[in-house]
Amino acid sequence: MMNMAEQILPAAEMERTGGKGEPVIRLENVYKTYDLGEIQVQALRGVSLEVMAGEFVAVMGPSGSGKSTVMNILGCLDRPTKGRYFLDGVDVSGMSKDELARIRNKKLGFVFQQFNLLSRTSALENVELPTVYAGIKPEERTRRAMESLRRVGLADRAGHHPSQLSGGQQQRVAIARGLVNQPAILLADEPTGNLDSRTSIEIMEILQTLNEEQGLTIVLVTHEPDIAQFTKRNLEFRDGKLKRDRLVEERLNAREVLKAMPTAEEEAAEDAGAAGGAGTGAG
Amino acid sequence: MDFMNTFRLALRALARNKMRSALTMLGIVIGVGAVIAVVSIGQGAQYIVQQGIQAMGTNAVFIAAGSNRAGGVRQGYGGVKTLTVDDMNAILAEIPLIKQAAPALTSRQQVVYGDQNWNTAITGTTPNYFDIRTWPVQAGSVFSNEEVDLAANVCVIGTTVARILFGTDDPIGKTMRIGNLPFRVDGVLESKGQNVNGQDQDDVIFAPYTTVQRKISGITWLQFIAASAVSQEASVAAVAPITSLLRERHRIRAGSDDDFMIRTQADIADLQNQTQSTMTMLLGGIASVSLVVGGIGIMNIMLVSVTERTREIGVRMAVGATEKDVRMQFLVEAVTLSMMGGAIGIILGLIGSMLIANLLQWPTLISGKAVVAAVIFSTLVGVIFGYYPAHKAAQLDPIEALRYE
Numbered sequence: 001m002m003n004m005a006e007q008i009l010p011a012a013e014m015e016r017t018g019g020k021g022e023p024v025i026r027l028e029n030v031y032k033t034y035d036l037g038e039i040q041v042q043a044l045r046g047v048s049l050e051v052m053a054g055e056f057v058a059v060m061g062p063s064g065s066g067k068s069t070v071m072n073i074l075g076c077l078d079r080p081t082k083g084r085y086f087l088d089g090v091d092v093s094g095m096s097k098d099e100l101a102r103i104r105n106k107k108l109g110f111v112f113q114q115f116n117l118l119s120r121t122s123a124l125e126n127v128e129l130p131t132v133y134a135g136i137k138p139e140e141r142t143r144r145a146m147e148s149l150r151r152v153g154l155a156d157r158a159g160h161h162p163s164q165l166s167g168g169q170q171q172r173v174a175i176a177r178g179l180v181n182q183p184a185i186l187l188a189d190e191p192t193g194n195l196d197s198r199t200s201i202e203i204m205e206i207l208q209t210l211n212e213e214q215g216l217t218i219v220l221v222t223h224e225p226d227i228a229q230f231t232k233r234n235l236e237f238r239d240g241k242l243k244r245d246r247l248v249e250e251r252l253n254a255r256e257v258l259k260a261m262p263t264a265e266e267e268a269a270e271d272a273g274a275a276g277g278a279g280t281g282a283g
Numbered sequence: 284m285d286f287m288n289t290f291r292l293a294l295r296a297l298a299r300n301k302m303r304s305a306l307t308m309l310g311i312v313i314g315v316g317a318v319i320a321v322v323s324i325g326q327g328a329q330y331i332v333q334q335g336i337q338a339m340g341t342n343a344v345f346i347a348a349g350s351n352r353a354g355g356v357r358q359g360y361g362g363v364k365t366l367t368v369d370d371m372n373a374i375l376a377e378i379p380l381i382k383q384a385a386p387a388l389t390s391r392q393q394v395v396y397g398d399q400n401w402n403t404a405i406t407g408t409t410p411n412y413f414d415i416r417t418w419p420v421q422a423g424s425v426f427s428n429e430e431v432d433l434a435a436n437v438c439v440i441g442t443t444v445a446r447i448l449f450g451t452d453d454p455i456g457k458t459m460r461i462g463n464l465p466f467r468v469d470g471v472l473e474s475k476g477q478n479v480n481g482q483d484q485d486d487v488i489f490a491p492y493t494t495v496q497r498k499i500s501g502i503t504w505l506q507f508i509a510a511s512a513v514s515q516e517a518s519v520a521a522v523a524p525i526t527s528l529l530r531e532r533h534r535i536r537a538g539s540d541d542d543f544m545i546r547t548q549a550d551i552a553d554l555q556n557q558t559q560s561t562m563t564m565l566l567g568g569i570a571s572v573s574l575v576v577g578g579i580g581i582m583n584i585m586l587v588s589v590t591e592r593t594r595e596i597g598v599r600m601a602v603g604a605t606e607k608d609v610r611m612q613f614l615v616e617a618v619t620l621s622m623m624g625g626a627i628g629i630i631l632g633l634i635g636s637m638l639i640a641n642l643l644q645w646p647t648l649i650s651g652k653a654v655v656a657a658v659i660f661s662t663l664v665g666v667i668f669g670y671y672p673a674h675k676a677a678q679l680d681p682i683e684a685l686r687y688e
């Protein structure tokens with residue numbers, strides 16, 4: 001699973017873009033310094049990168065290497081200390097908080113490690129949330145949210161509250177929320193960090209489908225190389241710098257991997273069989 | 284985000300912690316409820332007072348002997364001997380604004396009928412007095428002007444005196460003793476009940492002023508003159524000419540104080556208004572204290588709520604809520620809380636004042652103004668005390684808010 005060829009940057013660039021089009025994301029020599037009074041933490045030290053439309057990028061690197069920091073900047077939740085960030089061709093590095101809020105609402109979708117769904121609020125309403133701030137009319141909001149839930153295969157759970165959903169389902173609701181305003185990019189900081197391996201692959205299957213069938217640009221952070229293997233391009237950070245940028249070879253297809261894996265029910269049935277029970281598979 | 288949505292969100296957030304929301308509202312509920320109840324009681328009392336003032340005759344002018352401030356010391360009627368029937372006649376003759384006047388002097392006496400004893404005030408006057416005060420007899424008649432001229436031993440009594448001395452007997456035509464003299468009872472006055480100061484206005488005896496001057500008090504002067512002007516405006520306009528006439532008649536040098544006091548119904552109304560505005564300020568004070576206490580409760584809970592919901596705020600910001608959206612959300616929540624408290628307070632206050640009216644037989648008058656003020660103030664409290672927590676929420680950094688445990 002881990003054997004992949006490394007390629008140097010310019011070649012990767014050519015292959016990805018075919019040498020044409022505007023990048024959706026362009027960071028130009030971005031620095032981020034946290035001023036803690038006595039000490040200054042340099043979380044990013046001169047990062048430059050481009051992501052084109054339709055890419056599926058995994059950001060990797062050891063803990064503290066600046067992955068979340070760069071994601072926060074890409075997500076317009078934070079501003080670079082130095083350098084410039086062009087999102088969809090627009091320089092957002094000097095924008096006000098309100099302008100950034102509007103950009104986040106219209107152009108970006110977020111998926112978090114902790115899911116961050118509103119508790120005691122139905123899946124549908126959670127998904128609707130970004131449309132509320134976009135000033136969309138209620139009927140249209142519900143229509144879009146349902147459509148979005150359908151895309152992650154959870155239309156039948158629209159009325160469920162997060163506490164009534166499994167972790168994987170909650171993360172799918174979060175993805176649906178990220179998609180509802182038809183963003184230019186979906187950003188996910190360790191979306192599978194809190195999920196078991198099978199559920200992680202299920203999430204990757206959804207992301208792969210969104211990327212391949214609908215051309216959604218996705219940037220995700222992950223620690224796990226096998227998760228990164230489902231994406232098209234890996235960026236490796238170290239000490240606040242982009243150290244490696246390579247295309248993924250022998251990309252894994254999540255649907256096929258899942259097919260090869262035993263399902264939870266099958267595992268349960270096997271266990272039951274092994275224990276000598278009379279059970280012949282549930283449901 | 285549209286307002287209805289924000290409002291629904293606020294209701295839902297408040298419903299999530301019902302007990303907490305209810306306790307938070309309690310301060311406002313109690314404050315507003317108390318104010319509504321107290322104002323209705325106050326308005327009821329006010330209404331009674333106004334009725335009383337109306338009953339005195341709105342055109343009335345009272346001229347009392349004595350000065351407001353004689354050498355810095357207030358002197359009662361007794362001290363001044365300058366006000367006379369001649370003064371009264373001069374006023375009637377020279378000041379056309381005044382259409383009627385009656386002299387009056389009062390003396391406290393022991394009164395006896397059969398074996399019943401009572402101590403009350405005997406006022407000497409003329410039949411005019413009962414017109415000026417619009418005070419008819421309920422039985423018998425008022426003594427005549429001839430009887431005044433003759434200084435006859437006749438009198439008219441109030442219902443309290445009639446009840447105490449005569450019980451179930453008919454007092455008309457009976458003879459009672461006032462001091463050491465026998466008096467024939469000519470009439471019983473209609474009941475007036477208590478006056479503004481809570482005194483029983485029916486505990487009175489009226490006799491000709493001549494009789495009281497010569498046979499009871501042994502004086503030649505008057506304690507006051509009750510007059511009535513041609514109109515309410517005339518009663519105010521008459522004050523200046525009466526003052527200069529009396530000063531001239533009493534030979535008061537320029538710069539010296541009057542030896543009489545003039546009160547019109549308008550003055551009394553002014554006094555009443557003053558009392559009322561003091562009352563209003565007092566109530567306002569109580570109201571603002573209780574509303575401030577309620578407001579602090581709201582601020583406290585909203586601060587807790589903002590802290591508890593830091594992550595929610597972070598999520599909302601991440602998906603596009605602006606500072607204004609977040610501020611609005613928490614502000615609307617605080618205002619909803621305070622307005623609900625205000626509404627419940629108004630309802631409880633109204634129920635309370637109705638209970639007081641029914642159970643204690645106190646007059647209450649529900650004040651529309653107080654209800655409107657309660658709505659406005661409870662809303663304001665929500666805005667003022669909700670602003671800081673809402674602002675705090677809006678100022679959160681989305682990244683830190685999302686990371687908050």
Ligand SMILES: Nc1ncnc2c1ncn2[C@@H]1O[C@H](COP(=O)(O)OP(=O)(O)OP(=O)(O)O)[C@@H](O)[C@H]1O
Nearest residue numbers: 034036041042043062063064065066067068069070
């Ligand atoms: N708010 C902050 N204040 C101060 N320093 C910070 C802050 N956020 C991040 N840092 C520092 O910046 C550096 C990069 O942090 P970042 O969160 O981007 O790492 P990461 O690659 O996401 O790590 P992990 O894999 O553990 O999530 C770290 O040294 C971290 O301590």
Ligand SMILES: [Mg+2]
Nearest residue numbers: 067068069189
């Ligand atoms: Mg991180």
